[in-house]
Amino acid sequence: MAIAGRPTGHAGSPGRAGRGWATHVAAAVVLVAATAERVSTEIGRLYVEQRSVAETLQQAILPDKAPAIPGMQIAVRYLPGVSGTEVGGDRYDVVPLGGDRFVFVVGDVSGRGVRAAALMASLQYSSRAYALEGHPPAVILGQLTRTMDVAEDGHFATVLCGLLDVASPEVTLAGAGHLPPLVCGGDGAEAASLAEANPGSPIGVPGGAAFEPTLLTTAAHGTLIAYTDGLVERRGEALDAGLQRLIQAAAVRCGSSLDDLLTSLVSELTGDSPSDDIALIGLRWLN
Amino acid sequence: MAELDPADETYCAAEVSREDGTAVIRLSGELDMVSVEAVRSVIEASLASPADRLVFEVSALDFMDSSGIALLISMTRKIKAVEVRNPTAIVRRIIELTGLTDILIMVP
Numbered sequence: 001m002a003i004a005g006r007p008t009g010h011a012g013s014p015g016r017a018g019r020g021w022a023t024h025v026a027a028a029v030v031l032v033a034a035t036a037e038r039v040s041t042e043i044g045r046l047y048v049e050q051r052s053v054a055e056t057l058q059q060a061i062l063p064d065k066a067p068a069i070p071g072m073q074i075a076v077r078y079l080p081g082v083s084g085t086e087v088g089g090d091r092y093d094v095v096p097l098g099g100d101r102f103v104f105v106v107g108d109v110s111g112r113g114v115r116a117a118a119l120m121a122s123l124q125y126s127s128r129a130y131a132l133e134g135h136p137p138a139v140i141l142g143q144l145t146r147t148m149d150v151a152e153d154g155h156f157a158t159v160l161c162g163l164l165d166v167a168s169p170e171v172t173l174a175g176a177g178h179l180p181p182l183v184c185g186g187d188g189a190e191a192a193s194l195a196e197a198n199p200g201s202p203i204g205v206p207g208g209a210a211f212e213p214t215l216l217t218t219a220a221h222g223t224l225i226a227y228t229d230g231l232v233e234r235r236g237e238a239l240d241a242g243l244q245r246l247i248q249a250a251a252v253r254c255g256s257s258l259d260d261l262l263t264s265l266v267s268e269l270t271g272d273s274p275s276d277d278i279a280l281i282g283l284r285w286l287n
Numbered sequence: 288m289a290e291l292d293p294a295d296e297t298y299c300a301a302e303v304s305r306e307d308g309t310a311v312i313r314l315s316g317e318l319d320m321v322s323v324e325a326v327r328s329v330i331e332a333s334l335a336s337p338a339d340r341l342v343f344e345v346s347a348l349d350f351m352d353s354s355g356i357a358l359l360i361s362m363t364r365k366i367k368a369v370e371v372r373n374p375t376a377i378v379r380r381i382i383e384l385t386g387l388t389d390i391l392i393m394v395p
Contacts, residue, residue, distance in 0.1 A: 110353030111320055151364035156357055158385060177386035199386035205360050207390055235317065235350045238380045276352075 054087035054117040061121050062279075066094040069102050071166035071287045075258045077280040079266060081230055088277035089116035089157070090228045091124050095131040100166040103131040103140070106178065106226040106281055107159040107203075110150075119155055122147060123203065127161065137161035137174035138211040141200065144176070148204035156204035160226050169285070171216045171224065177202030179239075181226040182246060184254035186219025186285070191251035194243060195224075223254055223261065224283045230276035231269055245269055258284045299348075301326045303333040310338040315347035318355035327358055334365070341366045346373035351381055359391055370394050 058078075066074035076092050089109025096102045105127050109116045126147050130140040140161050150156040160178035162171050173181070175197050184192035195216045201208025218224060232242030249268045253261050262282050266272065299322035302313040310333050318326060334341075341362055345351075351359075363369045371382065371393045382391050 108353070110357045150357055150360050154357065154361070156353070156360060158353075175386070177384075179384060199384055201386045201390060205387070205390060207363075208386065209389060229353075233352075236377075238377045239384055240380060 050114055051087055054114045057114075057117050057121060058087055058091075061124050062091060063093070066281070067096050067102075069094075069096060069100075069166060071100065071285070072102075072164070073258050073282075073284040073286055074104075075262050075282045077262050077266065077278070079230075079270075079274050079278040079280075081276040081278070082273045086112035087114075087117050088112045088230075089120035089155070090230065090277040090279035091120050092226075092279045092281045093124055093128060094281070095128050097131065097134070101164065102166075103137070103161065103163050104226065104281055104283065105131070105140075105159060105161050106228060106279055107157055108178070108228040108277075108279070109157045110155045115153070116155055119148060119153060119157065123157055123159070127159070131161075136213060137163050137172055138213040141174050141176045141203065141211045144203045145206070149206065150204040153204060156202045158202050158229075162224075162226070164283070166285070166287070169218045169220065169222070171218060173197055173214045173216055174211045175200045175214075176211065177205075179227065179229055179232065179243070181216075181224050182250055183216070183218055184223050184225070184250040186222025189219030189222055192247045192254060194247065218285065220287075221285055223258065223285075225250065225262070225265070226281050228277065228279045230274050230278035231266070231280065233276060242269070258282045298322065299326055301329040303329060305333075305336075305338070308338055309340040309342060310334060311342045311344055313344040313347070315349075317350040318348060318358070319350065319352040320354035323354045323358050330358075330362065338366060340368040340370070342370045342372050344372045345378055346375065348375065348378055351378050353385075356381065356385060356387065356391075360387065363390055 062078055066076050074094055081088060091107050093105040094102060107123055109120045123144060126144055127140055130143045141159060158178040159176040160181060162173045164171050177199055180194040180197055182192060182194055197214040198212050200211050232246050233239060234242055246269060249265055253264045262280055299314065299316040299318050304311045312330055343359060371391050374393050379393060382388060382393060
């Protein structure tokens with residue numbers, strides 16, 4: 001300390017000099033405390049603002065309801081998770097291609113926050129554009145891999161993409177590290193099961209194998225549900241346990257209306273307070 | 288060693304050791320979006336001296352979310368040989384269902 005090193009000649013009134021020093025320090029401490037409080041308030045304000053920006057972005061991107069496709073009933077849900085205060089990067093989309101054909105997409109960007117929401121937006125518009133160009137799901141995913149890199153972006157994304165023709169029971173699926181869709185109900189079909197498909201490697205992770213399409217044949221009047229992992233994931237158990245819960249709940253509830261089915265799946269699997277965000281899309285063949 | 292409060296719901300410990308050119312990162316607890324940055328800084332500090340192989344020993348890792356996966360994958364971009372050793376069933380299924388078995392090599 002400079003005070004301790006002063007020549008004695010300057011210490012004419014050491015008592016007063018000491019008090020003065022202490023007063024300055026006390027004032028500085030108060031100033032620092034006040035500044036810390038302001039900084040903390042400002043951080044809090046920025047945090048709320050950041051969440052609000054991300055939420056606004058997300059709401060602008062996710063359609064409130066799916067477009068009407070004759071012969072097909074479509075329902076969507078987005079539920080924010082209760083843990084953490086940052087917005088997630090879950091999404092769904094339905095892209096009509098004209099006639100009876102359309103593409104559906106469900107995806108999940110890893111992590112949370114403004115950056116995750118921005119990447120989710122980028123993937124939403126990119127996948128829509130590639131779908132509108134007429135590409136099949138495996139090609140759409142292949143193109144998406146060029147738009148993102150976990151090494152630079154800090155996030156990766158899982159995506160499930162399907163191409164349907166309402167007049168046909170066949171769905172062309174391709175997945176990028178996403179959980180398999182559930183199929184339930186329909187004429188002569190088993191109660192509920194997961195579609196078997198190669199998971200494929202996620203978007204933003206170079207080095208994986210090329211995306212392989214899977215052809216799924218659904219039962220007449222059947223239902224297909226695509227979802228993000230927030231619906232089934234619980235800490236302390238393997239994902240298979242959550243997937244089994246989903247299959248069982250869907251088997252019991254598949255006879256309900258599509259809206260009621262989605263509502264009861266969320267309620268039964270998460271108790272209506274999912275810890276992570278959930279995006280859900282349900283498709284039911286009407287003819 | 289990066290430790291958060293063990294009483295925390297999201298507690299993760301990362302312990303680093305070196306065997307010649309191999310960095311071994313022993314993870315325990317829950318690697319998620321809360322704990323991932325502390326773990327990332329421990330790993331990056333340990334890689335200040337170059338390693339040609341990275342082993343994540345995860346036998347005591349109870350849970351890993353997508354932020355944790357992102358950390359592991361981002362390491363494969365820096366170091367060619369990345370190994371995930373002794374995963375529990377929970378961690379193994381997360382890696383399998385995320386389609387990452389070609390990228391995060393699990394042993395056994």
